Amino acid sequence: MDLIKLKLGVSVSYSTALRGKNLAMRELRGNSEDSYKMLYSYLHMLEQVNSGTTTKVELDEAGKFKYLFIALGACIEGFKVMRKVILVDATFLKNGYGGVLVFAKAQDPNRHHYPLAFGVLDGENNASWTWFFEMLKTVIPDSSEIVFMSDRNQSLITAVANVYPQSHHGHCIWHLAQNVRNHACNTIKAVVAWRFMELARYYTLHEFESAYASFKVRYPSAFKYLEENTKRETWARVYFPGCRYNLDTSNSVESMNSAFRDARRYALIPLLDTIIKKISDWFNEHRKDAVSGSIDTKLVPLVEIHLHNLWGKAEKTPVRELNSYDLEYEVTDTDDGKVYLVNLIAKTCSCKVYDYEKYPCLHGLAAYLYFLEVPAVHGRRREVNIEYHQLSSQYYWTELWAMAYYRTIYSVPDKSEWNVPDHIKLLQIIPPKKLTRKGRKKVNRNPSVGERRKRTQNVRRPRTNFGFSWLLFGMRTNNPSEPNNPSEPN
Secondary structure, three states: OHHHHHHHHHHHHHHHHHHHHHHHHHHHHOOHHHHHHOHHHHHHHHHHHOOOOEEEEEEOOOOEEEEEEEEOHHHHHHHHHOOOEEEEEEEEOOOOOOOEEEEEEEEOOOOOEEEEEEEEEOOOOHHHHHHHHHHHHHHOOOOOOOEEEEOOOHHHHHHHHHHOOOOEEEEOHHHHHHHHHHOOOOOOHHHHHHHHHHHHOOOOHHHHHHHHHHHHHHOHHHHHHHHHHOOHHHOOOOOOOOOOOOOOOOHHHHHHHHHOOOHHHOOHHHHHHHHHHHHHHHHHHHHHHHHOOOOOOOEOHHHHHHHHHHHHHHHOOOEEEEEOOOOEEEEEOOOOOOEEEEEOOOOEEOOOHHHHHOOOOHHHHHHHHHHHHOOOOOOOOOOOOOOHHHHOOHHHEHHHHHHOOOOOOOOOOOHHHOOOOHHHHOOOOEOOOOOOOOOOOOOOOOOOOOOOOOOOOOOOOOOOOOOOHHHHHOOOOOOOOOOOOOOOOO
16 A cells, blocks of 8 residues: 555656646747747847848738748858858748748858748748748849759749749759659669769760660650659759759758757747757857868868869879960870860869869869979960969858858847837737647658658567467477477377
C-alpha cells in the first residue's frame, strides 16, 4: 500500500512539473492572440533598432491578419555587394493558424546563408506570392542582373514573371531531377536523376547536345517528360539567359526552413524573434570569418582554395601567346590534349568554366602565370596591370565580402523597454481563424511533386504463427525438451 502511495506521489509530482514546464514554455513563446495584437508595436520597435528596415502587414476585409513582410536594412544594404541570385522557398507553419513562412535569400561568396527578406503568407497562391514579390520589389528593384531560383511552384513562377519582368527565373535542378527520375522506366531511377543533374551542368553547347542525345536514347520516357513539361533555358546552364554563377538549386534556402523547424510552432512574435536572432548570429559569425584571414589574402576562402589546388598543374600547362595587346593565349590541356582560347582582359575561356563561374579555370590561371613570367616586350599591353585577385569577379573579393556584413542586426528589446507612439499602440490585428484538425499534429511537411520521403528502417517483427509452425516448417521445434516428431517416443 505504501509502495502504491509512493508511486502515485511520484506520478503526481511528475505531472505537476510537466504542467509547470509547459506553462513556462507558453509564457516564453508568448500567447498567439497577443502576438497579433502587439504586432504593429513590435514592428515599430524593429524598425527603430534596425535602420532601413522595411515591414508591411496586410489585413483582409474583416481586419484579420493576412500577410506579413520583413526586410532587415542591414541585409538589403549588404546585398548591393552580393551576387544577384535570389533563392525563394516556403514552408508550412505549425502554430494552429496555418499559413506558410517564406524566405528570400542570397548566398554569400563563401556559400553561407544571406537572408534578404522573409514573411508569413496565408498560403502559396497567386495573390500571396504576387504581394510578397511586390513588397520585395520596394527594397530590391527589378533588373536584368537579378536571377531567381526556386522550385516549380506555378503561382511563384507567375508572380515573378509579372512583378520582375526584367529578371531571369531558373528552376532548381534537384527538384526537377526528382520529377525526372519518376518518369524513368526500366532503369535505376537514382542514376537517371544523377545523369540529369550532370546534364544540366555542362558548360559548352556541344557537350550538352551530345549528352542530351545520349540521354534521349538511354532514358526515352524521362526525355519525353523534359521536352513536354520544361524549357531548357530554365534548367540547362548553357541555355540559361542570366548569370547564376555556381547556383543551380534552391536546397540552401530549404536548409533555412529546417533551421527554424521548431520555431514554426511558436506564436508569431516569438517566431520573428527567433528568426531575427539567428540572422544576427549568422552576421556576427560570418563577419568574423571575412576579416580573420591574412591581409594579403584578397579572395574568399572558397576561391582561394580552388586556385591553390590548380596552381601546381597550371604551372606545367603549355601556353602560347596569340595577341600581346589583347592578352589572348592558347592553352593546351594536358589531360585531354584540347586547345583552349583564354582572354585575360575579357576574363573568358573557350571551356566556358571561367565565363560561368566568374573565377579562373585551369586554363585562365595558366595564362595568367605566363603573363607574369614573360618579360614586357614592345607591343605588349602593359598598362593593364592585372593583379591576382582581379582575375575573379569583384563579388569574390574579401573586401566586398566584409562589406556585406559590416552592419549589426539588433533584436527587439524587452517589452518593458518599448517606446511606441499611442497611435500605433491602438492599432490591433484580429488573428486569423484557427484551424481545427483531427488526429496527431503533423510536424514534417508533405513532399512536393517528385520528392521522395526517406524510408525509415523498420525493425522486422518475429513471425507470429500461433503454435502452428509445423504447418509451415514441418515437424521441427525450437524447444530442445520436446521431440522433433510428436509421433516418436521420448
